[in-house]
Amino acid sequence: MRTPAITPVITLVFLLTGPALAIDLENGQDINDVCAGCHGEFGQGGGDSEYPRLAGMPAEFIAKQLHLFRDRSRPNMAMVEYIDERQMPDEDIRDVSHYLAGITLKTKLPPVDENAPDFDAYARLKASKQLMQIPRAEGDVERGEQLYRKECGSCHGDQGWGDNEKAVPQLAGQFTDYLWRQVEKYRNKVRIHDETDPDYELLNDFRDDQLKDIFAYLSIVDD
Ligand code: HEC
Ligand code: HEC
Known part of the structure; x- marks a missing residue:
């Protein structure tokens, strides 16, 4: 009876490799808290165009740039302390890239009447941050x-x-x-x-x- 002995081995291998293969968007969102300090909560970019927009960028492009930053092949002084091997292992690069790629920014806000009694200035401000309008x-x-x-x-x-x-x-x-x-x-x-x-x-x-x-x-x- 050898099969039962193999099952735990397979389970162990799966536990070690399985989770690493799946994209973890929640992890991506957590990592984005750090990026948000410069690129904005929704990857909308800013700082008077100092920080590029990342929302909706192809995931493969984001990941490639993060690898280039990490390898010091593309210089980026601002990001240097966030992107060494310890802070950003491959899985984190993959997760945050997919998280950002999945954010869709609107190109227009719906018209509102700012004098209407139910006008919510805070909600409007928040929505305007999620706007892509060059x-x-x-x-x-x-x-x-x-x-x-x-x-x-x-x-x-x-x-x-x-x-x-x-x-x-x-x-x-x-x-x-x-x-x-x-x-x-x-x-x-x-x-x-x-x-x-x-x-x-x-x-x-x-x-x-x-x-x-x-x-x-x-x-x-x-x-
Ligand atoms: C301290 C500010 C700062 C933080 C924090 C930061 N970045 Fe950046 N990032 C920059 C700057 C500045 C650039 C533009 C560099 C340049 O002009 O080449 C940039 C460029 C990029 C680019 C290249 C985009 C393009 O279109 O060329 C990507 C991708 C990126 N950042 C991802 C991230 C991610 C993901 C995080 C979080 C893990 C992050 N950044 C955290 C400042 C920051
Ligand atoms: C052969 C394919 C190809 C052609 C043609 C091409 N590009 Fe690109 N472009 C790329 C790739 C790939 C990248 C990302 C390269 C990298 O990793 O830096 C890029 C990046 C860029 C970037 C940097 C954007 C960012 O967010 O970092 C700019 C600006 C750009 N291209 C402008 C142009 C313009 C303008 C033209 C036409 C005159 C053009 N490209 C033609 C493939 C191309």
Whole structure:
């Protein structure tokens, strides 16, 4: 009779490996308490575009950036103390990435009458924090849309909402100033834009006025 002896072994192996395989969104939410100090409770970002929006970003992209921060391959002084091996094991990276990816921010608030007797100013303020509304950036939106579709859409998605499988970030819904800062980082090879061709910085092929138009287009996608 050998089978009964195997069962506890299988149970033990399952206990050790099983939970680690399942995504734990509650754990992700707990970890997000720390991130919220900078990126906001709903991953809405802020600090005058210092802290990028994370809500709704493809989970694979968030996870990839956290690994790059942890490996010190992408510099981030602000996050350095939150992202060492001890603070952020792989499972935590996975959980918080999925938690943030699962947050959907509204693009519009329903109209309300602020003079109505049942108007709840606090609820309104809270709802406004969960809003994704990028201020319209200057530039030629039409030219930007054409350029975007031709040069960026194949990777960043039809309307700039990113691509989870390929770990490509959403550009629509992201602060324009934040995007510009990243352009500089790619151009200076502080970040690698396309890992399949690390030596080629594709944004170097675009003039600032072209990127300006692309970002103008991206800033109206959430209107
Ligand atoms: C002390 C402030 C601070 C805290 C806390 C913080 N971050 Fe950040 N994070 C930043 C800053 C600043 C940047 C932008 C860095 C840059 O400009 O390249 C950033 C960038 C990121 C990015 C890259 C986004 C993109 O589109 O490029 C991700 C992903 C991210 N943070 C996730 C997290 C998560 C998850 C946590 C919690 C575990 C967290 N951050 C905690 C300040 C913070
Ligand atoms: C070959 C696919 C590809 C193309 C084409 C492409 N991108 Fe990207 N882009 C990526 C990937 C992948 C990342 C994330 C790379 C990383 O890990 O830093 C990225 C990141 C970015 C970021 C940083 C966003 C953030 O939140 O950190 C900006 C800005 C950006 N791309 C702009 C553009 C623009 C503008 C175009 C068109 C002119 C473009 N990209 C074309 C694949 C592409």
